[in-house]
Ligand SMILES: Nc1ncnc2c1ncn2[C@@H]1O[C@H](COP(=O)(O)OP(=O)(O)O)[C@@H](O)[C@H]1O
Ligand SMILES: CC(C)(COP(=O)(O)O)[C@@H](O)C(=O)NCCC(=O)O
């Protein structure tokens with residue numbers, strides 16, 4: 001059995017990989033506050049995996065926490081995957097391929113194998129990222145902006161009177177602060193995706209839209225075009241990299 005781990009800036013996601021089959025996606029708060037005690041609670045009951053594959057974008061201290069926990073509890077060394085210039089049929093569009101977030105890189109690899117191309121892959125997590133992968137597996141770069149929770153938090157921090165609470169509503173306009181902020185953030189993210197697709201359309205008229213990340217379902221509801229939801233896209237990319245190793 002192998003353990004696949006997607007360590008994002010807000011949440012830890014994982015799944016078991018057994019004989020090429022990925023188990024259910026699990027997730028828990030984690031991100032940059034991850035502690036060994038938390039890992040004990042989340043993973044303490046798992047059978048010891050043969051190998052652990054990790055996509056970490058949450059920084060060095062989280063990597064060190066994972067490394068120490070895996071070594072002390074399971075006697076395992078984590079395989080921390082890095083973004084590369086070319087792998088599993090995907091070629092990076094970054095001028096410095098190692099600088100592309102490894103979660104984005106693995107999502108591209110998974111899209112190459114599991115989704116129709118060309119594709120526009122949107123990961124709606126702490127940050128929202130949008131990447132384009134053409135029908136030959138060539139990545140053409142992407143966009144990054146704050147995700148929903150981060151936008152709300154930054155409004156809360158940068159103003160005296162705007163709280164960061166979510167208030168979901170079907171209304172066109174908000175009649176109180178929380179609704180106004182929720183609608184504003186949803187409009188910003190949906191608008192970014194729709195404007196990007198409109199600008200990309202002359203070059204790629206038939207881009208398949210693939211959504212992943214904790215806020216993907218909410219984003220899909222706000223878009224005026226169909227999208228495929230792929231909650232475990234990053235873990236699927238990790239599985240492909242592990243199978244090739
Ligand atoms: N059960 C949940 N608890 C908290 N946040 C959630 C949950 N489900 C979805 N979310 C949303 O998902 C976002 C995190 O998405 P995720 O893709 O896990 O981010 P990251 O990979 O950056 O850690 C949160 O900011 C929140 O808005
Ligand atoms: C853009 C990201 C912060 C997204 O991380 P997430 O929201 O999934 O936690 C991450 O992919 C990252 O740190 N990337 C490095 C910079 C880049 O991709 O250009």
Ligand SMILES: [K+]
Nearest residue numbers: 008103123125
């Ligand atoms: K992510």
